[in-house]
Amino acid sequence: MTEQVNLTFNDLGLPDAILKAVLELGYETPSPIQLAAIPPMMAGKDILGQAQTGTGKTAAFSLPLLANLEPEVRTVQALVLAPTRELAQQVAEAIETYGKYLKGLRVLSIYGGAAFGPQLRALERGVNVVVGTPGRIMDHLRRGTLKLDDLRTLVLDEADEMLRMGFQEDVEWIMGHVPDTRQTALLSATMPPFIRKLVDNYLEDPERIQITPKKQTVETVQQSYWLVSHHHKLDAFGHLLDRVEYDAAICFVRTRDAADELANTLRARGHAASSLHGDMQQRERDRAVDALKNGDLDIIIATDVAARGLDVPRISLVVNYDIPTDPEAYVHRIGRTGRAGREGQAILLVTPRERRLLQTIERVTSQRLDVFKLPSADEVGNRRVAALFSQIDQQLEKQDLSFYLQLVNQFLGERGNDPDLLASALLSLLQKEEDLRPKEVPNLSAPDRGRDGRRDRPERGERPERGRRRESDVPMASYRVEVGRQHGVKPGNLVGAIANEAGLESRYIGNIRLNDGFSLVDLPADVPADIFNHLKKVRVCGVPLNISRDTGPAGGDRSGRSRSYRNDRSERSDRPRTDRPRGDRPQRTPRPRDF
Ligand code: AMP
Numbered sequence: 001m002t003e004q005v006n007l008t009f010n011d012l013g014l015p016d017a018i019l020k021a022v023l024e025l026g027y028e029t030p031s032p033i034q035l036a037a038i039p040p041m042m043a044g045k046d047i048l049g050q051a052q053t054g055t056g057k058t059a060a061f062s063l064p065l066l067a068n069l070e071p072e073v074r075t076v077q078a079l080v081l082a083p084t085r086e087l088a089q090q091v092a093e094a095i096e097t098y099g100k101y102l103k104g105l106r107v108l109s110i111y112g113g114a115a116f117g118p119q120l121r122a123l124e125r126g127v128n129v130v131v132g133t134p135g136r137i138m139d140h141l142r143r144g145t146l147k148l149d150d151l152r153t154l155v156l157d158e159a160d161e162m163l164r165m166g167f168q169e170d171v172e173w174i175m176g177h178v179p180d181t182r183q184t185a186l187l188s189a190t191m192p193p194f195i196r197k198l199v200d201n202y203l204e205d206p207e208r209i210q211i212t213p214k215k216q217t218v219e220t221v222q223q224s225y226w227l228v229s230h231h232h233k234l235d236a237f238g239h240l241l242d243r244v245e246y247d248a249a250i251c252f253v254r255t256r257d258a259a260d261e262l263a264n265t266l267r268a269r270g271h272a273a274s275s276l277h278g279d280m281q282q283r284e285r286d287r288a289v290d291a292l293k294n295g296d297l298d299i300i301i302a303t304d305v306a307a308r309g310l311d312v313p314r315i316s317l318v319v320n321y322d323i324p325t326d327p328e329a330y331v332h333r334i335g336r337t338g339r340a341g342r343e344g345q346a347i348l349l350v351t352p353r354e355r356r357l358l359q360t361i362e363r364v365t366s367q368r369l370d371v372f373k374l375p376s377a378d379e380v381g382n383r384r385v386a387a388l389f390s391q392i393d394q395q396l397e398k399q400d401l402s403f404y405l406q407l408v409n410q411f412l413g414e415r416g417n418d419p420d421l422l423a424s425a426l427l428s429l430l431q432k433e434e435d436l437r438p439k440e441v442p443n444l445s446a447p448d449r450g451r452d453g454r455r456d457r458p459e460r461g462e463r464p465e466r467g468r469r470r471e472s473d474v475p476m477a478s479y480r481v482e483v484g485r486q487h488g489v490k491p492g493n494l495v496g497a498i499a500n501e502a503g504l505e506s507r508y509i510g511n512i513r514l515n516d517g518f519s520l521v522d523l524p525a526d527v528p529a530d531i532f533n534h535l536k537k538v539r540v541c542g543v544p545l546n547i548s549r550d551t552g553p554a555g556g557d558r559s560g561r562s563r564s565y566r567n568d569r570s571e572r573s574d575r576p577r578t579d580r581p582r583g584d585r586p587q588r589t590p591r592p593r594d595f
Pocket of ligand 1: 026027028029030031034052053054055056057058059254255325
């Protein structure tokens, strides 16, 4: 671990009210991006952070943003732009949590697809922080319902993702309509040319933060990762503990609360488990470690700080329940196993949003991690039967069984049973059938879009999940939506609306052809009926999409005025320049569910 670990949140100059909330969350030490971003942002500087989900980037910009505002003044002092409504909601919730002890703080999330009314009323009442998607934020700015005269901090979160979602022009428009005096924090996992242009044009001498951890070699421990959705993590972990062979296990989580909670859950399920974290007295920690050493405990749920340097040769399994915010911590975590020349296994649970962090870990450790395969019911059953047989072998070899032999003879003499049946009954007393013949568990793996930005092929027989289809293997079809150039629509509005409302990744949104009164969009051929019906009602530029399968030229006027836009996830270089000057969208009357 680097020397950074010695710094605590107390050293970052954050106000007490914010520190209190952070400590309550159980964060032990600031993550690298937090250490690097919080002090300059507190000093009012712009920052450019190359960081991905899972690094603690939300707190990195939220804590200083909160520290710099005055909640008692009812003006918008911080604006966060996020690519999707989910992220906007998530960030707004995080800011509310970090600011829970700031008296009077008001945070509002604003995104397309939601009714305008409540957003308008909340804005009228006065809010301090607005978090939203670019399209809707721009609408409010144009209508004058969102005023940014008092803005102190502007954050662009996941800027590259906003670009991919087609928000390029909206973001630029917003950047051009905020006061010059504000500070800007731009966070992006990658730095494509458009982001670099934004930085050059709108950021002032930014502090550049790139978390490039030192290269480390990892001990010879069998390492793998399991891609699971966030809400399947606990299930996946439970099955993993049931099926993977281990002597003692250590499982890493991010916070003290999570450690306590998970240890409680495991105990309730019959595991000998305890937590190990910085809030525990040294005595309690020692007791837990001793219990793990002597076999009274099998599983410890730990935070990074508490488990540093832990040396228990029995530990044969490390589970990274939460992917570490600092990739270097990964190296230290897996170093808890494979000690004293023994074999070790390390399994990393990764949620789809955290996949980039997995790549960073692979880069830092100069290796590819295998995909974890949960042992099948048969494998587990065979292993347990073999273990039972070897237990019986040992008993036959070591023990003087004459007393038991006498009992067996007596039993058979009195009952006249078959010896095979008697042996079976005795085995059933010793072992439960369901342990020796476990049931198959459902496939909990999230579909793997692949690493390094490339997509893997689906495993044979695997059906890609809804909304996560692969560009190459998904049959596409042309759909007609009833919003066109005359309504002021831009490809980005359609991508944003469809991606958000259908839960479809933007890369599954193909060519977009704008006509005057309608547009054509390429989408997966088998959009499920419920999503399709929902999309019919979604409004873009005030007009319901009323989506239908494209029936060809008879379906509408295509008098050669259509333009084709490729929903390119990178730069839209093929995109024609719009004739209308930037920021000159036609006025329209937005209605509920307007994008
Ligand atoms: P983010 O990268 O912002 O999406 O954060 C990923 C996760 O890390 C969130 O669940 C945060 O609550 C958590 N987190 C952020 N900072 C810390 C920290 N310093 N220590 C432990 N967990 C953290």
